[in-house]
Amino acid sequence: MKRRALLATPLVAPLAAPLATPALAQGGTAPRRVHAISLQGDPALPADFPHWPWVNPAAPSGGDVTFGAVGSFDSFNPYILRGAPAAGSSLLYDTLTSSSQDEASTEYAHLAAVIELPADGLGVTYELRPEARWHDGRAITAADVVWTFETLVRQGRPFYRAYWGDVESVRAEGERRVVYRFKNNENRELAQVLGQMPVLPKHWWEGRDFARPLTEIPLGSGPYRLERFESGRSVTYRRVDDYWARNLGTAKGLNNFASMRFEYFRDSTVAFEAFKAGQVDARRENVARDWATGYDFPAMRRGLVKREAIRHEIPTGxxxxxxxxxxxxxxxxxxxxxxxxxxxxxxxxxxxxxxxxxxxxxxxxxxxxxxxxxxxxxxxxxxxxxxxxxxxxxxxxxxxxxxxxxxxxxxxxxxxxxxxxxxxxxxxxxxxxxxxxxxxxxxxxxxxxxxxxxxxxxxxxxxxxxxxxxxxxxxxxxxxxxxxxxxxxxxxxxxxxxxxxxxxxxxxxxxxxxxxxxxxxxxxxxxxxxxxxxxxxxxxxxxxxxxxxxxxxxxxxxxxxxxxxxxxxSREFLLAWWDRFGKPERNPRYGLGFPSAWWVDAAKDRALQEARR
Structure with a gap:
C-alpha cells in the first residue's frame, strides 16, 4: 500500500511510504522465521543478497550536492501536525524493513535481522540486529521500537492511528526482540507496514516534548546526520562514514554523496531559475510547460545539463x-x-x-x-x-x-x-x-x-x-x-x-x-x-x-x-541534472533510484567545473 506523501521531500523518498504485508503462516504451531515478507508470494532475493539488483555496489562516495525545496521549514519532527518539517528528514532514521523498489509489496529485513510470523497470523515479531546503532554509539533496542510506536499513535499525525489501528499490543522481550499482537488475522498487510515505521531514539527524546516542533539537531541512526541549518532557508545533511548498515544488502551502493544541502526558494519559478543558474544540481520537473519550453538555456545547449523522461510502472493514484x-x-x-x-x-x-x-x-x-x-x-x-x-x-x-x-x-x-x-x-x-x-x-x-x-x-x-x-x-x-x-x-x-x-x-x-x-x-x-x-x-x-x-x-x-x-x-519521471553524476545502468521498476543510488563522478565533475569557468 502507498499513502499520500505527508512530507513532500524534494528528490528524497517519502518517510515510511506504506506498501503491503506478508503471506502469514498457515497451519501448524511453529512460527515462520523469514528475511522478507511479501503480499505477492516468495521474495525474489535470498537472505544473503549482497545488494539491490539495480544499484552499483561499487559506487564511489563523496561530493557535495544541492537540491531545491519550495517554501520554508521550522521543524525537524515530521511526524506531528505542528510545524513545517525540513526536506530530507527521512535521511535521519532507519526502519525495521526496507522496501524493494524492484518488487511489488515486498519488504526485506533492515534494522531487523529476522522477521517471525506466528502460525495463527495474529502478530509479528522483529528481532533487531545487534550491530544497529544510533549516531551516538548506543545500541538500537526493542524499547526504542515500542516507544516509537506508542508515541506516534498517541501524539503523531492521525494517519498512524488509522494505519496501525488493528494492533492490540506491542512489547519488548529483552534488548532486541519486539512482539506485536493483532486484534485479528484478517489484515494481511499489517505486519509489513509495521516494518516501515521509522524508529526513533527513546533516550534522546526523554525530557523533550514530542508534540512541539523540533528546532534542534535530532539524534538519528540513518545514513546521514543533520550537520547544520539556517532556519527556514537551508538544511545540510552529512554522510555518516561509519554508518552501521553501510554493507548490508539493503544499503550497499546507496547514499553516496558526502553531503546533501536543501536550499529553500519562495516558489517553483524561482527554484527553476536557481537550477538554470547552477545553484541547484538536479530537479524533478512537474510543470509540463517548463519541460516543453523552459530548458532552452545556454548550459543546456552546451551539453552541461542533461535531462531524461524515465518511464515507470508505479500506480499514479x-x-x-x-x-x-x-x-x-x-x-x-x-x-x-x-x-x-x-x-x-x-x-x-x-x-x-x-x-x-x-x-x-x-x-x-x-x-x-x-x-x-x-x-x-x-x-x-x-x-x-x-x-x-x-x-x-x-x-x-x-x-x-x-x-x-x-x-x-x-x-x-x-x-x-x-x-x-x-x-x-x-x-x-x-x-x-x-x-x-x-x-x-x-x-x-x-x-x-x-x-x-x-x-x-x-x-x-x-x-x-x-x-x-x-x-x-x-x-x-x-x-x-x-x-x-x-x-x-x-x-x-x-x-x-x-x-x-x-x-x-x-x-x-x-x-x-x-x-x-x-x-x-x-x-x-x-x-x-x-x-x-x-x-x-x-x-x-x-x-x-x-x-x-x-x-x-x-x-x-x-x-x-x-x-x-x-x-x-504522467507515466514518466521528468528529471534534469547538471552533468556531474554517475548513475546505475537501470532504474528500479517501481522507483526512480535518484538521488539515493547516484553518485558524483569525479571526472565529469572536473570537466563541468572547467567548462563553467
Whole structure:
C-alpha cells in the first residue's frame, strides 16, 4: 500500500511510504522465521543478497550536492501536525524493513535481522540486529521500537492511528526482540507496514516534548546526520562514514554523496531559475510547460545539463480538484457532478500541458486495480448488498469522465452542468447562479503555489459562464498546511498516492472516522457507510485476486460519488541534472533510484567545473 506523501521531500523518498504485508503462516504451531515478507508470494532475493539488483555496489562516495525545496521549514519532527518539517528528514532514521523498489509489496529485513510470523497470523515479531546503532554509539533496542510506536499513535499525525489501528499490543522481550499482537488475522498487510515505521531514539527524546516542533539537531541512526541549518532557508545533511548498515544488502551502493544541502526558494519559478543558474544540481520537473519550453538555456545547449523522461510502472493514484464535502454547497452529488462536467481537460492538455498528460479516470490509475466497464461476477456480488444505497447507473453504465473537443467551447458540458444544477435547486438569475434564498453559488479554490493558478484560473472562467463566482487564493505552504489540516477550505488540489497493494491507508483517505479528525488525509471529507464497509473489505482481502475485485468495487463507488474532479497523471519521471553524476545502468521498476543510488563522478565533475569557468 502507498499513502499520500505527508512530507513532500524534494528528490528524497517519502518517510515510511506504506506498501503491503506478508503471506502469514498457515497451519501448524511453529512460527515462520523469514528475511522478507511479501503480499505477492516468495521474495525474489535470498537472505544473503549482497545488494539491490539495480544499484552499483561499487559506487564511489563523496561530493557535495544541492537540491531545491519550495517554501520554508521550522521543524525537524515530521511526524506531528505542528510545524513545517525540513526536506530530507527521512535521511535521519532507519526502519525495521526496507522496501524493494524492484518488487511489488515486498519488504526485506533492515534494522531487523529476522522477521517471525506466528502460525495463527495474529502478530509479528522483529528481532533487531545487534550491530544497529544510533549516531551516538548506543545500541538500537526493542524499547526504542515500542516507544516509537506508542508515541506516534498517541501524539503523531492521525494517519498512524488509522494505519496501525488493528494492533492490540506491542512489547519488548529483552534488548532486541519486539512482539506485536493483532486484534485479528484478517489484515494481511499489517505486519509489513509495521516494518516501515521509522524508529526513533527513546533516550534522546526523554525530557523533550514530542508534540512541539523540533528546532534542534535530532539524534538519528540513518545514513546521514543533520550537520547544520539556517532556519527556514537551508538544511545540510552529512554522510555518516561509519554508518552501521553501510554493507548490508539493503544499503550497499546507496547514499553516496558526502553531503546533501536543501536550499529553500519562495516558489517553483524561482527554484527553476536557481537550477538554470547552477545553484541547484538536479530537479524533478512537474510543470509540463517548463519541460516543453523552459530548458532552452545556454548550459543546456552546451551539453552541461542533461535531462531524461524515465518511464515507470508505479500506480499514479488520484490528483484532483477536491471538493470540501463538509461544506453545504457541495453536499448534493448533482452539484459535484455538474462541476465535473465544466472542467475541460482536453483544452488544458492542448494549450497548457503541451499534450503531456493522460486524464485520470480512477483512484488507482495506471494499475490493474482501476475499475472499468460495469460490475460483473465477484465484484457484482460484493456490491449487490449495497445496491439500494448506490446510484443505479453504477450497475448499468461504465463510469466516464467528460471528454471535450479541446476547442474551449464546452457547450455540451455546460448544458449538462446547468441541468444538474437546476435539479439540485439552483437557477440562473441576472447571470448569477442562485439558490431558492437568492444566494449566489460562490466558493474559493485554495492553492499553495502560484504554479497551479494557470490551471485554476481557466476553470474559474468556465464556471463564470454558469453564473458561479469562484476565486483563487494562493497562500504560503505553512499557512496552506494549517488550513488543510483544519479542513478550512472550499476546494483545493489534492493527491492521493496509491501502490499495487492498497490497504490500511484507505481508512485515512476515505473513512467516516477520519472525515472530521484534524490533520487526517480524508481531505474531501468522504463519509458513507458503504465506503467504510468496502475499505474494510479491501484491508482484509484474503488473496491478491480478492484484493483486485474489492478495490475495483471501492474505486467504482468513489468515482460515482463525484467527491473530486479528477485531474491528470504522467507515466514518466521528468528529471534534469547538471552533468556531474554517475548513475546505475537501470532504474528500479517501481522507483526512480535518484538521488539515493547516484553518485558524483569525479571526472565529469572536473570537466563541468572547467567548462563553467
Amino acid at each position: 488520484m490528483q484532483s480538484f477536491s471538493f470540501n464535502n463538509r461544506r453545504p454547497i457541495f453536499q448534493d452529488v448533482r452539484v459535484r457532478e455538474a462541476l465535473v462536467q465544466v472542467f475541460d481537460f482536453e483544452w488544458l492538455n492542448a494549450n497548457i500541458f503541451f499534450g503531456s498528460y493522460a486524464r485520470t479516470t480512477s483512484y488507482f490509475s495506471n494499475s490493474e486495480l482501476a475499475s472499468s466497464g460495469v460490475p460483473e461476477g465477484r465484484e457484482l456480488e460484493i456490491l449487490a448488498p449495497f445496491r439500494a444505497q448506490l446510484p443505479e447507473r453504477l450497475f448499468t453504465e461504465p463510469f466516464r469522465v467528460p471528454v471535450t473537443d479541446g476547442s474551449g467551447n464546452n457547450r455540451e458540458g455546460l448544458r449538462r452542468a446547468l441541468d444538474l444544477l437546476r435539479q439540485a435547486g439552483w437557477t440562473v438569475r441576472d447571470r448569477k447562479l442562485v439558490n431558492a434564498q437568492g444566494q449566489q453559488f460562490r466558493f474559493e479554490i485554495l492553492l499553495d503555489s502560484p504554479t497551479f493558478e494557470r490551471v485554476a484560473l481557466p476553470f474559474v472562467q468556465w464556471l463564470q459562464r454558469l453564473g458561479i463566482e469562484a476565486s483563487v487564493r494562493t497562500v504560503d505552504p505553512a499557512q496552506y498546511r494549517v488550513r488543510i489540516d483544519a479542513f478550512d477550505f472550499d476546494m483545493t488540489v489534492d493527491v492521493m498516492g496509491q501502490s499495487l497493494s492498497p490497504g490500511n491507508e484507505q481508512r485515512d483517505y476515505f473513512s467516516c472516522g477520519k472525515a472530521n479528525e484534524h490533520g487526517s488525509q480524508n481531505i474531501p471529507g468522504i463519509c458513507t457507510p458503504v465506503i467504510d464497509a468496502l475499505v474494510e473489505q479491501v484491508i482484509n482481502a484474503p488473496s491478491r485476486e480478492e484484493l483486485l475485485v474489492r478495490t475495483h468495487a471501492l474505486d467504482r463507488v468513489l468515482l460515482w460519488g463525484h467527491y473530486v474532479i479528477p485531474n491528470w497523471h
